[in-house]
Amino acid sequence: MPTINKRISEEIRAQARKLLEEGEVAAVLGYGAGSLPMTVKPLVVRNPEDCSKLIWNTFCVLNLANYLPAALKSVEPPRGPRDPKPEGPLPKVAILVTGCWSRNIVVQIQEHQVARDRVVVMGVGSRGMVSRRKVAALFPGLEILAVKEGDHELVVQGADFAETINRWSVVRDNCQSCTHPDPVLVDVRIGEPVSERKNPNPFMQVDAIEQKTGDERWAWFTAEFATCIRCYACRNACPLCYCPTCFVDDAKPQWVGKSLDAVDTGLFHILRAYHCAGRCTDCGTCETVCPMGINMRMLTKKLNKDVLNLYNIEAGMEPDAPLPLTTYTMDDPEKFIATEVTPVPGAVKEGK
Amino acid sequence: MTETTNWEPKIIAFLCNWCSYAGADLAGVSRFQYPPNIRIVRVPCSGRVSENMIMSALKSGADGILVSGCHPGDCHYISGNYFARRRFALLSNLLDFIGIESGRVNFSWVSASEGEQFAEVVQSVTERVKALGPATRLVKKIDALETELLIA
Amino acid sequence: MVKIMPKGSVLVVGGGIAGVQAALDLANSGFLVHLVERTAAIGGKMSQLDKTFPTNDCSACILSPKLVECGRHFNINLLTLSDLIALEGEPGSFKAIVRRRPRYIDPGKCIACGLCAEKCPKKVSNDYNMGIGERKAAYLSYPQAVPLKYALDPDHCIWINKPGRCGICAKVCPAGAINFDDTVKEHVLEVGSVVLALGFSRFDPSSLDFTGYGRLPNVVTSMEFERLLSPSGPCMGHLERPSDHREPKRIAWLQCVGSRDINRVGHPYCSSICCMFALKQAVIAKEHAHGEFESSIFFIDMRTHGKGFENYYNRAKKDGVHFHRARVHSVIPADDSGNLQLRYVDEQGKVMFAEFDMVVLSTGLQVYRHTVELAEMLGLELDADNFIKTDSFNPVVTSRPGVYVCGAASEPKDIPQSVMEASAAAAEAGLIMAPARWTETSKKVYPAEMNIHAQAPRIGVFVCHCGINISSVVDVEAVAAHAKNMDGVVFSQCNLFTCSQDTINQMVSIIKEQGLNRVVVASCSPRTHEPLFQETLRDAGLNKFLFEMANIRDQDSWVHQNEPEKATAKAKDLVAMAVARVRGEVALPYNTVPVTKSALVIGGGVSGMTAALSMADQSYPVTLIEQSECLGGNGRKVYRNWKGDKFLPFINELTARVTSHPQISVKYNTEITEVAGSVGKFITTFSDGHSFEHGVAVIAVGGQAYKPDDECQFLHGIDPRVQTLLELDQRFMEEDATLKEVKQAVFIHCIGSRIPERPYCSRVCCTHAIDSAVKLKELNPDMDIYMLYRDIRTYGQRERLYQEARAKGIIFIRYDLDHRPHVSEKDGRLLIHAHDPIIDANISIHPDLLVLATAILPREQTGSISKFFKCAVDSQGFLLEAHMKLRPVDFATEGVFLAGLCHYPKPIEEAIAQAKAAAARAAIILAYDAVPAESVTAMVTPAKCTGCGVCVEVCAYHAVALDENGISVVTTSMCKGCGACVAGCRSDAVTLKNIGNEQIMAAVDAAFY
Secondary structure, three states: OOOHHHHHHHHHHHHHHHHHHOOOOOEEEEEEEOOOOOOEEEEEEOOHHHHHHOEOOOOOOOOHHHHHHHHHHHHOOOOOOOOOOOOOOOOOEEEEEOHHHHHHHHHHHHOOOOOHHHEEEEEEOOOOOEOHHHHHHHOOOOOEEEEEEOOOEEEEEEOOOEEEEEOHHHEOHHHHOOOOOOOOOOOEEEOOOOOOOOOOOOOHHHHHHHOOOHHHHHHHHHHHHOOOOOOOHHHHHOOOOOOOOOHHHOOOOOOOOOOOOHHHHHHHHHHHHHHOOOOOOOOOHHHHHOOOOOOOHHHHHHHHHHHHHHHOOOOOOOOOOOOHHHOOOOOOOOOOOOOOOOOOOOOOOOOO | OHHHHOOOOOEEEEEEOOOHHHHHHHHHHOOOOOOOOEEEEEEOOHHHOOHHHHHHHHHHOOOEEEEEEOOOOOOOOOOHHHHHHHHHHHHHHHHHHOOOOOOOEEEEEOOOOOHHHHHHHHHHHHHHHHHHOOOOOOOOHHHHHHHHHHHO | OOOOOOOOEEEEEOOOHHHHHHHHHHHHOOOEEEEEOOOOOEOOHHHHOOEEOOOOEEHHHHHHHHHHHHHHOOOEEEEOOEEEEEEEEEOOEEEEEEEEOOOOEOOOOOOOOOHHHHHOOOEEEOOOOOOOOEEEOEEOOOOOOEOOOOEEOOOOOHHHHOOOOOOHHHHHOOOOOEOOOOOOEEEEEEEOEEEEOOOOEEOOHHHOHHHOOOOOOOEEEHHHHHHHHOOOOOOOOOOOOOOOOOOOOEEEEEEEEOOOEOOOOOEOOOOOOHHHHHHHHHHHHHHHOOOOOEEEEEEOOOOOOOOOHHHHHHHHHHOOOEEEEOOEEEEEEOOOOOOEEEEEEOOOOOEEEEEEOEEEEEEOEEOOHHHHHHHHHHOOOEOOOOOEOOEOOEOOEOOOOOEEEOHHHOOOOOHHHHHHHHHHHHHHHHHHHHHHOOOOOOOOOOOOOOOOOOOOOOEEEEEEOOOOOOOOOOOHHHHHHHHHOOOOEEEEEEEOOOOOHHHHHHHHHHHHHHOOOEEEEEEOOHHHHHHHHHHHHHHOOOOOOOEEEEEOHHHHHOOOOOOHHHHHHHHHHHHHHHHHHHHOOOOOOOOEEEOOOOEEEEOOEHHHHHHHHHHHOOOOOEEEEOOOOOOEHHHHHOOEOOOOOEHHHHHHHHHHHHHHOOOEEEEOOOOEEEEEEEOOEEEEEEOOOOEEEEOEEEEOOOEEEOOHHHOHHHOOOOOOOEEEHHHHHHHHHOOOHHHHHOOEEEEEEEEOOOEOOEOOOOOOHHHHHHHHHHHHHHHOOOOEEEEEEOOOOOOHHHHHHHHHHHHOOOEEEEOOOOOOOEEEEEOOEEEEEEEEOOOOEEEEEOOOEEEEEEOEEEOOOHHHHHHHOOOEEOOOOOEEOOEOOOEOOEOOOOOEEEOHHHOOOOOHHHHHHHHHHHHHHHHHHHOOOEEEOOOOOEEEOHHHOOOOOHHHHHOOOOOEEEOOOOOEEEOHHHOOOOOHHHHHOOOOOEEEOOOOHHHHHHHHHHOOO
8 A cells, every 4th residue: 555645645646737727726836856865845836747746755844835925926927016916816826735834824814925815725634744854863974865755664775774764753843743733724635634633742842941041041042053154044944034125134223243143143043033923833944944953943932832821822823813913912911021110009900 | 350340231221202201201300319320212112112122232232121111001002012012021031041131131111100110110120130240142242342442 | 242353362461380371372272462571581480499399390491491482482472571551442352551661672682692791780689589699780580581681670770870870781782782762662452352360479578577587597488498499599509598608407497477377467368389389398408408407397287289299298208307287486596606496386285496597488479569450450359368359160250351360360379270270261361362363373484494315414412401400410511522522413512501592592593503404402301392492493494303302311310319420421321322313313294184173072070061161162063971961060969169159050050051052062871982093183982883073182071079988987878977078068959957956067077088098188178078067057056066187278268268167166176197086876876086186185076967078089980081092190090181280281192181170189160270271272273274293104115015914903093004016005194103013014114204223223322332
């Protein structure tokens, strides 16, 4: 019996072909085979005959939502910024998503970057994606030439070795702590739905850092980000980072210096993470694409934890709900207001 | 360490025009004395203050930050402080998470009639920052160097 | 009567704070004002004060902007050294003759350089400093005088008295302004109405031998002491006693000198303000003192009945001011040192002696002699104390139609009350002339604004001494010198008072001469002074937004008094920050919003109805909402006022006028559910779902009586013989015959007031209780009545009622918080235990009527209504006005005004005056077709905009939207400039004009140079 991902791949190709042939969509955003083992590349398929190039495997780690706005733009008739909007409905794009990427599309809808009616969501329940880095770490000094994928194990092959490893043990951290593996938006269901994962503590890694002392946390932070080379791969791979001019590139004022100074690098990561507050779905792409192996996801995960604990919101679960930082309640927690001022006796209590 | 013996922190205070800045004026009118370490920046609303501004002030060498606005419900602009409260709650936690000393970045609500409270807030923030010593984390070194040169 | 077109100009007599306020209100609502002032400069008594209670605001600092505005106002014709000598005609068309005495110095030529005064050989006692020290015969009344023009004193000038003998001033004057041939001129002014703001004089204690005043140099009056405290006074704010210029360490204040004194003075009334005046002086003197300081106040009753006063009193007690409830028998020299010995009898009847370095006499207020003469000339009725007579329900209306009075000329009163009356008088005066609005006025034309677009910054920095307010702590010269080195600064200088007229004028010429294109003033708070300096920029042809202030007083010198070096360093930083900020600022447009010419009044009590009528009579449509099903509010529960005028007929008449007025629509059982918009155009939605568009709003939601039921100790609600004042009033109104059968009645004062959880005085209850007691005596002269009180606060002429009560045999027994009366029931009789401090014994009374004088509280809904209009509420829940002294009916929120009990407890005449004042202030906005709108608004850089819509979501004013291309656009007219969108924008695509990230961060960085 073929593996689950093989069956999914077949289904993807069939559905994509159908959508393109019927003219339902102008393009399908999916994955094609990568040039190196354990890699894939994003693929835009515009002709039904190209659908055979679409694949699905356990290494699909790039967040396709990142390419969706551009893909949508690419199928529109070309027009200048002052040209009027064309009449009638615009062509649609189909996109392959798992849980977290579907939530990114929800955020894109909330933030007016994507029109819901132009997207055909091909939903796949995620079984967790494998971290290339984790696999490589098991074979120090060895070159991996191929990895064969089973449902629960991987066969790692090199020039002179082949070893079978447990797949889950090398699944990315973000996937391991994921609680919403199934897409929240589905137009075309691919494969079987995956049930919500009961994770006793999705924020375990964050908690571990929180339990350190302040000085230890600072040591962790400085060490973690010390190797950053400011390549901005994390930013470029993130579907949330779509500003025409990123704050790091601003000159008036210059929020963050452009050097590799630890302060500049630190500020870049703090503010980039902060800008994802309440929007990040923990897709893990930033970490996956980092050439230096920096765990910058810890910052966004910490913010996700606080947004959930303080405001009971998880990013991208409902297209109609406001984003956590564009709404409020009268009695939001304010423990951080630490001014230690005793109220004046008899001070008026105003009605709410 | 000669520079620490005479060291006086500089604290940047972003105060909303309608409540906290007025509260600071009232502290003056009432002659409530407080430590001279704060440098007040008048902004229209606590909701005008962004995470970028706070981080940038730290980068420039602020030993402490105070952001103060109207009490919840009293915002001159209806809801600015409610949005601010969410933003600052997350920022404050994040800064704590990366090991920025608690007490470097402070938030308060002070109304236009709370001159004495304003003085108390400044007093306590200054004491806290003094206890922490000069800011080193997230301070752009080049600025710190310049400051040292100036002190020398 | 034939309706004639009234005149569009008005005469205001008196240039004190009341006259200035009336003149400004009238001029700003479309009338030409002739402001007649007897002396050489406006400012009146307030200009002589050092500080004002209860906020300890520097008096000159808060007054000066008003005087400058008045002096510069396009539609105020300032006539100094002038008197009104005749008035004929009728309301709407008077002919007034004003006689102007010669100044002998041409104000058109005088440049206020002061050379004439410097060279003048003739020394004269300095009347501005209450005769302490000297000035010259060529003089300027005071440093911030408006107009800032010198004058020659004709009584003392050598040349004027013996022509040819001196004339040195004419020789030295560089402007050729001296004109010895100046003569008396008479002006005939045709005006529609007349406002009298004649002020008050202070009682001269020379006749009171026991005080030693006049014989003992260290006995001074409170006004003299005020000058001794003032930085612009004879000892530059370094308190010295007159005899030996030593700093006094022990000062006594003697209250009620020339007040509440029938035997020696013939002034039966209370002067209302002296208790607070003395408290303030005791507190301020202590601040001035270096080291040990002892202050004692000798008083009869401590009358701290105004907003914030009781707190001030409590704080003074905490700060160690000693209080002696005693009238001083005599002040005699203690020895040869100049010290003084006071002999007095304490509360227990023991003769006491105490020694002080100095004695301050809290002299009472009285009318000027010339006020009486003027009143006679005008044919105005005076009351028994020679104050100008007004009616309980028409507080600023005199006996002559078309002539109105405000301020202390009608009764002793404090500044806010005078300011309220001034606005009320402006409302009344404006009513007659409403058809002629804008017919005689002219419009201020500013010079064309310089285009500075391509210019490099040329910044001017002006650093203020503020007398000694700043310079006594901050080294202002060093700050100015430091500023010279800052990037873009081409000019910097220090000024004694940057807000004074001469400095303002000088600033205009410096801006022009130096070609400045941005200005920084380092002085006080922009919240009070920014408008004044911004206008100065406009006068100099600069856009007013090219301006910043560094607050080196309120937020520096005043709060770091003991750390001059650090305060100076801070001042340098603050100036550097302001310079950095202004450097990046650009010229902004002056936006306006059209005014919807209608008003909303919230609350249908006396205040609300009065305000509604006042605006409707000027033909503005008014919607009045009332939460109950009838109009009249608390007024319907009160029997009569202290003058014996019954409320009900007045309120019925008022209600009838309101309900039948074509311009007023009344909505009963209505509350507010939503308010949108701002000054010029509010849209208010009511509980019935309807909404109403209005340009202004007056909040007059009233107050409520404290219910003593929770405090079971008074048996109220349990025993029917225990009643509140309002319940007793109900019985008076019903003419309850059983009241005559009461044999013994007890009144307990201050139930729920002046206690730690409610530290304010309810102001009206002493008078109300005593009047009720007097009424009981009228019903049954044999009734025994006991008043258990803490301080009797029958301020002003209400004191007469207190005298009448005592004359009728009503017995007053004082209690304090440690000996509160205890009420119980025994064998079916009420039993009251109290402590009599005079005989120091416990007493028991068995009354058959116990009346509780309960507190007035703010209504519960005050807070929610204030939130709808974004107004502030004080710590007690009363609405908080924009400024306690000078803006008593305004809110910090533009276009919203307040009146009545929701502001603070007050009697009906004060509520009516406040309501009329609120209407006058509101009518100023309604008089215009458009009012200035926010210029500091948000602006989008489309190229940086992602269209994410965060700005749209966080904007509370719906001023931001996404256009069809998904890019943010700001509707400027709806933007209030809060900057929530700016802080929310991740891509820095939105900025706030002149408060952008760039300017703010430049300021922050400047703090670290």
